[in-house]
Amino acid sequence: MDYKKLNLLDKIKFDRDGYLLVKAMLNKDEVSKLHEIAINDKVISDKSYDRGDANGLRTKLALWYSLGDDAYSLLARSERIVNGVNLLLEGESAHFHSKLMQKEPKVGGAWEWHQDYGYWYRDGFLFPQMLSVLTALTPSTKENGCLQVIKGSHLMGRIDHGFSGEQVGASQERVDEAIKRSELLYVEMEAGDTLFFHSNTLHRSDANNSDAPRWSLISAYNLITNKPYKGDNTSSTTPIEVVKDDVLLQSSSEGIKEDANFLLKKPDKIII
Numbered sequence: 001m002d003y004k005k006l007n008l009l010d011k012i013k014f015d016r017d018g019y020l021l022v023k024a025m026l027n028k029d030e031v032s033k034l035h036e037i038a039i040n041d042k043v044i045s046d047k048s049y050d051r052g053d054a055n056g057l058r059t060k061l062a063l064w065y066s067l068g069d070d071a072y073s074l075l076a077r078s079e080r081i082v083n084g085v086n087l088l089l090e091g092e093s094a095h096f097h098s099k100l101m102q103k104e105p106k107v108g109g110a111w112e113w114h115q116d117y118g119y120w121y122r123d124g125f126l127f128p129q130m131l132s133v134l135t136a137l138t139p140s141t142k143e144n145g146c147l148q149v150i151k152g153s154h155l156m157g158r159i160d161h162g163f164s165g166e167q168v169g170a171s172q173e174r175v176d177e178a179i180k181r182s183e184l185l186y187v188e189m190e191a192g193d194t195l196f197f198h199s200n201t202l203h204r205s206d207a208n209n210s211d212a213p214r215w216s217l218i219s220a221y222n223l224i225t226n227k228p229y230k231g232d233n234t235s236s237t238t239p240i241e242v243v244k245d246d247v248l249l250q251s252s253s254e255g256i257k258e259d260a261n262f263l264l265k266k267p268d269k270i271i272i
């Protein structure tokens, strides 16, 4: 089977735009397998917590650090993803954390404008040599609150972030100005599409007012040399044990293990 491979042209686009959308990164069988595992994953639902938006709507998510042999990790460790991330980060990457985002129909809340590095800066990462890889497990549309990005906003550098309800958001003044000058894109995705985006790319999403769930898997990566100067996180500097692309379909791996190192919600902790 042919798997997508990122190339230098992709790298040029990513450097210019701050994101790169790869259609059908996962084939139909892979994404239905992963989706099926996710919706039946008792450990995930057990370890999920929710985050309120300004209107009191809540998005569920589960977040864990170290990679294992579960199906989500097999994707996060796969050659196609890790080689792509290494190309974009220009060096060997480590896996910071992964999260399963569950934006349910009618109740799934919005995310404020932010940069992921706006959060991670506070975790002690000195350089924004980090990125996120979002794979859609269901279709992601304007109606169910797909991700929105401001093209090229990663080139603005880190913007101040402050609390906005239970979330942390980027300075609205800066965001408003950025939107005047740059394109705001709604990143609509089919299940199996993957979006790579820079840790300084401004992004947000609307609440899910539709009847369709929006589920996605987001894995965050760090350049392995970018060791945070505080905190006890070791995953972000641990080499990834890369696996072949076909392992996701071939293996009998299922959901995540009960003892994976999950983040249990601490309201004062900026980690998302």
Ligand SMILES: O=C(O)CCC(=O)C(=O)O
Residues within 6 Å of the ligand: 101, 111, 116, 145, 146, 147, 203, 204, 205, 216, 218, 272
């Ligand atoms: O998937 C979304 O709607 C936004 C989530 C996000 O940006 C985050 O978790 O950092």
Ligand SMILES: [Fe+2]
Residues within 6 Å of the ligand: 114, 115, 116, 203
């Ligand atoms: Fe984010």
